[in-house]
Amino acid sequence: MHSSGDIAGLFRRICKASPEKSEALAAIDVLTRVLHDSHVSTVQGLHDVLNTAILEMTEADHTYLCVKSACELFQRFITLTISDAPDDFNRCKQVLQERANMFLSKIGACKRQIAENFLNLLPDGGCILVHSYSRVVLSALEAYAASKSNTAATSNLSSNRLHCYVTTCAPHESGRKMTKELARLKIPCTLIPDLSIGYLMPRVNLVLMGAHAVVESGGVLNDLGSSTVAMIAAAFGKPVYVLAESFKFIRAFPLDQHHIPSELKYSSGVSPACSPLRNLKMTDTLEEDEVEDAEEDFPELHTAWARVNEYRVQTIERTMPITDYTNPFYISYLVTDLGVLTPSVVSDELIKLYL
Numbered sequence: 001m002h003s004s005g006d007i008a009g010l011f012r013r014i015c016k017a018s019p020e021k022s023e024a025l026a027a028i029d030v031l032t033r034v035l036h037d038s039h040v041s042t043v044q045g046l047h048d049v050l051n052t053a054i055l056e057m058t059e060a061d062h063t064y065l066c067v068k069s070a071c072e073l074f075q076r077f078i079t080l081t082i083s084d085a086p087d088d089f090n091r092c093k094q095v096l097q098e099r100a101n102m103f104l105s106k107i108g109a110c111k112r113q114i115a116e117n118f119l120n121l122l123p124d125g126g127c128i129l130v131h132s133y134s135r136v137v138l139s140a141l142e143a144y145a146a147s148k149s150n151t152a153a154t155s156n157l158s159s160n161r162l163h164c165y166v167t168t169c170a171p172h173e174s175g176r177k178m179t180k181e182l183a184r185l186k187i188p189c190t191l192i193p194d195l196s197i198g199y200l201m202p203r204v205n206l207v208l209m210g211a212h213a214v215v216e217s218g219g220v221l222n223d224l225g226s227s228t229v230a231m232i233a234a235a236f237g238k239p240v241y242v243l244a245e246s247f248k249f250i251r252a253f254p255l256d257q258h259h260i261p262s263e264l265k266y267s268s269g270v271s272p273a274c275s276p277l278r279n280l281k282m283t284d285t286l287e288e289d290e291v292e293d294a295e296e297d298f299p300e301l302h303t304a305w306a307r308v309n310e311y312r313v314q315t316i317e318r319t320m321p322i323t324d325y326t327n328p329f330y331i332s333y334l335v336t337d338l339g340v341l342t343p344s345v346v347s348d349e350l351i352k353l354y355l
Contacts, residue, residue, distance in 0.1 A: 007034070007053045008060040022135060024070035024247050025108060027057050031074055032100045041089060046096065050075060065213040065221060065264055065323075070107065070247040073353060077103045110245040111136050113337040115143035121241060121335065122162065126205035129197070129233075130166045130189075132223040133174035134210025136243045138181050140335075145187050164189040165200055169223055172322070194225060197232050207233040211244040213264070216253045216350055218328035218343025220244065221264060224321060227257070230330035239332035246338050249350050254325050265321035 007030060014026040034053045040046055054071040078099040118140045122128070130137060144162065164182055166189055169175040175191055182189040192200060207229060211220040220226070220242050230240045254260045328343030335341075338349060 007056040011057045011060055020135065022066065022111075022245070024066040024245070025104070027054075027067045027071055028074050028100075028104050028107060030057065031071065032097075032104055035078075035093075035097055035100055043089070043092065046093070047075075047079075065250065066245070066248045069213065069250040073247055074100070074103055076353075107245065107247050110247070110337040111139040112143075114243055114245065114335055115140040117337075117340055118241070118243060118335045119144060119147060121206075121333070121340070123205050125161060127163045127165065127203055129200065129204045129207045129229070129238075130164050130178060131175075131207065131209040131226055131229045132167060132169040133178040133181075134243065136245060137208055137210045138178065138185075140243055141182065141187055142185050145185055161188055165192050165204060166190065167192060167194050167197065167225065167229065169225055170194055171320070172223075174223060197229055201232055201236045201238060204238060207238055207240045209240070209242055211242050211248055212323060213248050213250045213252070214242075214244050214334065214346055215250060215325075216347050218331065218334070218346040219254070220326045220331065220334075221254075221260065221323050222326060224324050227324045227326045227330075230326045234330045240330055241333050241335055242326075242331055243335045246336050246349065246353065249346060249353060251350065257321075257325055260321070260323065260325055265323050 010033070011026055011030050014029055015021070015023055018026070031050055031053055034049060035046065038046060038049050040049055050071075054068070054075075057071070058068050078096050080099075114136055122144050130141075141162075141164070148161075164187060166175045166179045166182070168191060179189050179191040209220075209222060209226055209229065211222045213221040215221065222242075233240050252261070252264075328346075331343050333340050334343060334346065341349065
């Protein structure tokens with residue numbers, strides 16, 4: 001039985017040991033172990049143990065948006081047949097363990113299914129814009145590269161090569177990691193500044209991004225800048241494809257950026273650095289002697305400027321979110337393990353998952 005406090009540590013160790021594995025998969029792996037090692041003697045006791053473990057993992061780092069939704073689906077999946085389980089608790093626990101392993105295997109196959117669903121959407125020899133780093137996007141592009149390498153002997157591969165423009169995604173610059181992974185897979189790619197998106201958009205065929213979470217409206221929560229990329233793509237008439245596993249569907253309905261819950265926007269309350277200064281001090285645009293000269297010529301300026309100072313904030317807040325909300329209006333398709341969906345279908349799929 002894992003003691004209190006060990007759960008978060010185990011979760012972090014699994015994530016660190018297998019960086020290619022989704023945090024949701026790591027969380028389900030932890031819950032499966034907790035279920036196996038628990039010594040409680042009642043079903044309610046098992047629920048309490050799992051709920052405690054889920055709470056510890058979600059509090060370990062709020063940025064793992066998919067962890068909570070995946071854990072909720074896990075609990076629902078393993079308890080669907082609880083009413084038909086044997087009266088013997090040991091046998092009941094064995095049934096729950098079997099369903100837990102089944103669920104872990106099921107979500108482990110999500111990336112492969114998404115890659116298969118996405119292959120027909122990618123153009124041959126085109127250019128795509130990839131925003132930030134995403135495991136599922138990387139997996140889909142890897143599958144595409146593998147499918148093209150199989151035809152290298154019978155066709156001119158160079159004419160069918162796909163080129164990826166990858167945004168830097170400041171301030172954490174996760175695009176650099178994406179570029180390195182694509183280069184490792186021998187997929188042609190270029191790391192571009194975030195501000196060059198508008199310049200390059202006319203020459204790309206489509207925009208590709210992952211998602212930290214898919215909300216009820218069909219919109220997505222993803223790395224900061226996703227909303228901007230999607231809006232620019234819409235202005236140029238370029239399709240936006242979001243690749244996301246179904247366990248990232250969450251029961252939330254933000255109306256805009258300001259309605260995203262704080263625990264979904266920040267990394268354990270720590271914002272990324274945007275400037276070497278902790279606070280940007282506001283200063284007058286006029287030098288002191290210039291202000292004094294102005295007051296001699298315009299006495300009313302002193303009164304007006306004093307009123308401005310009364311209401312002016314002396315420091316500008318630098319707390320920047322790591323996530324933004326992309327409206328479903330700008331998303332062409334959501335490519336999931338459930339199929340290629342339009343944003344309007346997400347609410348129906350959520351009902352199927354949770355009811």
